[in-house]
Amino acid sequence: MKTIKGPGIFLAQFLSDQAPFDTLDHLAEWAAGLGYVAVQIPCTPQLIDLATAAESQAYCDDLRATLDKHGIVVSELSTHLQGQLVAVHPAYDSLFDGFAAEQMRGKPAERQAWAVDQVKLAARASRRLGLDAHATFSGALAWPYVYPWPQRPAGLIDEAFAELGKRWRPILETFEECGVDCAFELHPGEDLHDGVTFERFLDVVDQHPRARILYDPSHFVLQQLDYLAFLDIYHERISCFHVKDAEFRPDGRSGVYGGYQNWVDRPGRFRSLGDGQIDFGAIFSKMAAYDYPGWAVLEWECALKHPEDGAREGAPFIKNHIIRVTPHAFDDFASSGTDSSANRALMGLDPQAATITGTLSSGEQ
Incomplete structure (x- = not known):
């Protein structure tokens, strides 16, 4: 059996133009001071020059050296924003335009091509950084039709997934060439948001070995999906792990859909680690039993708690849940x-x- 690596921290929610959240060097020093040993790096120009990282081993060696002086390594790179732009339904064009480079905004076709190239560059950068997995989103063409009213025309969802597979297949081939897993975070708003949609995607990419899962139980709590049974079914496809808490408290006025309310008022909402309902003891036990070889990475999102408090509490929480596996039977x-x-x-x-x-x-x- 393998001992899960960690604790790591996803940097996306902490970026700002103020120290210590303004540069990779400062963020690494800050994270190390809280007890983290790895950072998951979003592929934003503020933290990494993706095109250079994809081509220059010297650049990647320097990046690792910057982290190493603080006792920090890279767990994974992330292209959540770029992956989202691989497939965008026209209803969301203007909302997602801000995810793209400025020169691509208002140009959906050029934006999509840019996004595909970005994710491929991330695969090559991951290889140069010596990483095994990468975190991303699938994007969505069918999400506006998630609820079957009005009745969906026959073949609509099949067509959406066929197109999604067509767009991702060449990207997955790049990940295969680089020896890196492409782990999709199953997330509402993405066409890949639960086990059934992930299976449908696997069918249209011929069960591609690099099509993997970023497991985040918080999104399953909000969907009322059994997050422990999910591990029993899909553990062989899980390559990344976001440790994020959540709670679901329906009442007589609102349920899963949330009534268009702000996050703090919704029955389902994300919480800082330990403040929600997720049974992380059971999760870490299952992942240890299933030989999950990767990192346990904090993704902080909470409607109530200050992010710096969530980050401070997250490192010991994860460390205390990691099971150092036994080398022999008891x-x-x-x-x-x-x-x-x-x-x-x-x-x-x-x-x-x-x-x-x-x-x-x-x-x-």
């Missing part, structure tokens, strides 16, 4: 040391077998 001391013929004799399958002479461990003598 009952090895009681091993009888039997062999195949002795086992057959125990079941009466070989009456002529030699007498069983169990070998007691030194602890029993």
Whole structure:
């Protein structure tokens, strides 16, 4: 079994133009001071020159050296914003335009091509940084039709996923060439938002081995999906892990859809670690049992608590939940040391077998 790596912290929610949140160097020093050992880096020009990182090993070595002086490594790169722009329904064009480089805004076709190139660059940068996985969003063409009213025309969702697969297939091939997993965060607003939609996507990309999952249980709480059963079903496809808490408290006025309310008033809302309802003890136990090889990374989002308090509390929370896996079975001391013929004799399958002479461990003598 493998021990989960961590704690790490996703930097996206902490970026600003004020120190210590303004540069990668300052953020690494800040994170290390809180007890984190890794950072998940969003691919924004403020933190990484993605085009240079994709082509220059020297640049990537310098980036790692900047982090190393603080005792920090990179857990993953993230292209959540760029991945979103790989597939945008026209209803969201103006809202998502701000995710793109300024020169691409108002130009949907050029914006999409730019986004595809950005995610491919991130795959190459990840390889140069020695990373195994990458975090992103799928984007969405079908999301406006998530609720089946008015009745959806036959074939609409099939067509949407066929197009989504067509757009992502060449990107996944780049990740395959780089030896890096492309982990989609299953998130409302994305066409890939639960297990069923992820399976549908796998079908249109021929079960591509690099199409993976970023597991974030908070999004499943808000959808009322069983986040522990999800691990039993999809653990082999999970390559990234956001440790984020949430709660769901429906009442007589509002439920899963939230009534267009602000986050603080919605029945389902994100919380800082330990303030929500998620059973992280069970999650970390399952991930240890399933040999999850990656990082446990805090993603801070909370409608109530200050982000710096959430970050400060997050490192010890994750550290205390990581299970250092045992190198041997707890009952090895009681091993009888039997062999195949002795086992057959125990079941009466070989009456002529030699007498069983169990070998007691030194602890029993």
